[in-house]
Amino acid sequence: MAGQHWWRGAVIYQIYPRSFLDTDGDGIGDLPGIVDRLDYIASLGVDAIWISPFFKSPMADFGYDISDYRDVDPLFGTLEDFDRLLAQAHARGLKVMIDQVPSHCSIEHPWFVESRENRDNPKADWFVWADAKPDGSPPNNWLSIFGGVAWTWEPRRRQYYLHNFLSSQPQLNFHSAEVRAAQLDNLRFWLDRGVDGFRLDSINFPFHDAQLRDNPAKPMELRQGRGFSPDNPYAFQYHTYNNTRPENLGFLEDVRRLMDGYADVAALGEISSDDSLATMTEYVQPHRLHMGYSFELLTDDGSPAHIRRTVEALEAQLQEGWPCWAISNHDVQRAVTRWGGSEAGDALAKQLVALVCSLRGSVCLYQGEELGLPEADVPYESLQDPYGKAFWPNFKGRDGCRTPMPWGGTDNAGFSGAKPWLPVPEGHRLRSVDAQNADPASVLNAVRAFLHWRKTQPALTGGAIRFVDAPASILAFVREHAGERMLVAFNLSQSSVEWVPPERIALIDAPGIDTARLQGDALHFPPHGAAFARAV
Incomplete structure (x- = not known):
């Protein structure tokens, strides 16, 4: 990719750190575990890693509820461990992107602890507070993605606060210039530390409608998309007023101005809206985000017609923008199971990696995708995901794609010396890195060969x-x-x-x-x- 930005056509390897490798024996992966496996990652032929949140957090949503944006949670290590990871990755020619969660934080973040105390403290308007209706009910009909009403009563202020996800993830008020400046400062902290970019979580969610207008109802036949079945009332509405607001464009331009002050860094936005392709077209522009990805290829439909329809629709709109494609991540059922069923074999696993890496754009591969891992069946008694617990048994949550990386054939698959935070299925141990390294015809060796070959094909990378x-x-x-x-x-x-x-x-x-x-x-x-x- 000489002569162009590193991220154009790059293959980005997503690491879910708590499930990658445990080096301190607590059953949870950590940053030193990533360092220990950087040679493995480099051997795949990828260009960068994206590390899901490792910041201080009470872990109600496993790191996407941040209590300190500028420090590493002790579960994962220290800031010094991160600096070592960054240096060691760069020494191997790997770029490092990290997750950032600008729209919400943890209920334990000092900002929220101060804001909830009363209505006249310095952080009083840093979150979305609203009075109850005369009958005591929430201020409008907005719903949480994780089920139920998006408002929780706070007795100290005698007001409701907004949360688009868990009630322990309060929504920041981006109508406040101080909030926007604080989140830009958090990005600057990590850019100054040397990261090569960010994956911006739920990047269409920062702004809400200041008038708090009700969302319109969605017809029954349209209640689908991003896994929102009719079991989840979130699918009952068009989310016109609680996300994807026009004011958000100005914040994206602020992010881009900040990042343009650093050499060849990239912002990758996660976009999930009522019309995600149209939102990508708005967001992925030379003066906004560098790249964006949506959930259109993370659905149950893996047919040629759907893939063609999705890519052509985006290509017709995107013009100057640059897409990023993913068919697996930490939020959805693994692709070989989702598109191939329980009997999916190695040929499909190899094909899916080649397919997504042959589309125009950059690519996110999720850890284990290179092993052809199927979705794990996690029993209810082992379930950790609050989303899955809320919608069990029709929806089992996200734990099935988050089980530990199988490195070897031992009971804990070489992931940890202790009981892992999620169980490792027997089928995954049989597909371990050690087992596949020894098999020339394995999915792992096929993916390595294809990705290294892809680098030599300008038609595929650009x-x-x-x-x-x-x-x-x-x-x-x-x-x-x-x-x-x-x-x-x-x-x-x-x-x-x-x-x-x-x-x-x-x-x-x-x-x-x-x-x-x-x-x-x-x-x-x-x-x-x-x-x-x-x-x-």
Whole structure:
């Protein structure tokens, strides 16, 4: 990627630190564990790591409820451990992005502790406070993503406070210039420390409607998206007034001005709105965020038609902006299970990594994706996620994708010498790093080979994209860069498929995938096979 910003076309490896590697024997992963595995991460051929929150927190939402934005929680180590991680990653050519959660904090953050005491303290307007209606009910109909009303009564102020997530995650009031300045200062703290960028959590949530107007109801047939089934009343509304407000654009421009003062850093926004693709178009601009990703490819629909429709819709709108794609993360069921079911095999696992890494844009790969890990079935008695506990049994929460990384075949999969915070399923131990390192045909070795090859293909790291009509089970597109055209095609079915491309081609030896055969003018795909080719 010489001659361009490091993040354009980069593969970013997401680390969920409490599940990566435990080095101090408490059953929870830590920052020294990440340092110990940096050689492994570098061997994958990725360009950067994104570390989910490791800041001081009571861990009600496992780090996304921050009580100190500028310090490391003792569970994960110290600031010195982070500085060592940063230096060691940079020494291996890896960039380091960290999560930031600007819109809300922990109920234990000193800002909120002061704000809730009364209505005339210096932090009184740092959070979203509102009087009750005359009958004592909340000020409007806004709902929390994690279930129920988005307002909690605080007797000290005799007011309600807003929380878009857990009641222990109060919403900051971004209409306050002091709040905006404080959160920019927190970004500056980590930029000065040397980080290469941020993944900005729920970045369309900072502002709320100052008039606190009710959200409009959503028709029954539209109550879907980002996993919000009709079981969750959050799906019952258009979230017109509690997030994605127009005032937020100005804050994004403030973030960009700050980051433009540092050499080649990047802001990646997590965007989940009623129309996430339109919001990405607004947010990912040369004077706003560098990149954005939404949940359109993190849904249950992994069909070629859905993938094509999603990418084409974004491409038609995005213009100058740069997308980032993900099909797995710490919030959704793992992709091989979500799109392949309980019987998904290695061919699908290899294919999915190759597919997402062949779209135009940057990529986030989630730890364990390179092992082809399926979703873990976590029993209720072992469940940790408050979201899952609230909606059990129809929705089991996020613990199934957060189980510890399997490094070896021992009882705790080499993750910890103690009982892990979540159980490690037997199927994951069989797919451990040690086991796959020893198998030349493993998903891990296939992913390594493909990612290293991808780095040598400018059409894949930076080229334009144009989709090609093909049979229903095949996703086909052309990537083009500097006059070079590459045809890319994936058979997303469990059956063999034949397809005659619109022009004569010659296959390219793309390692790490089950490759189609070319007989005459026809491509013959094995189940979950792929083809990379050039026109002749």
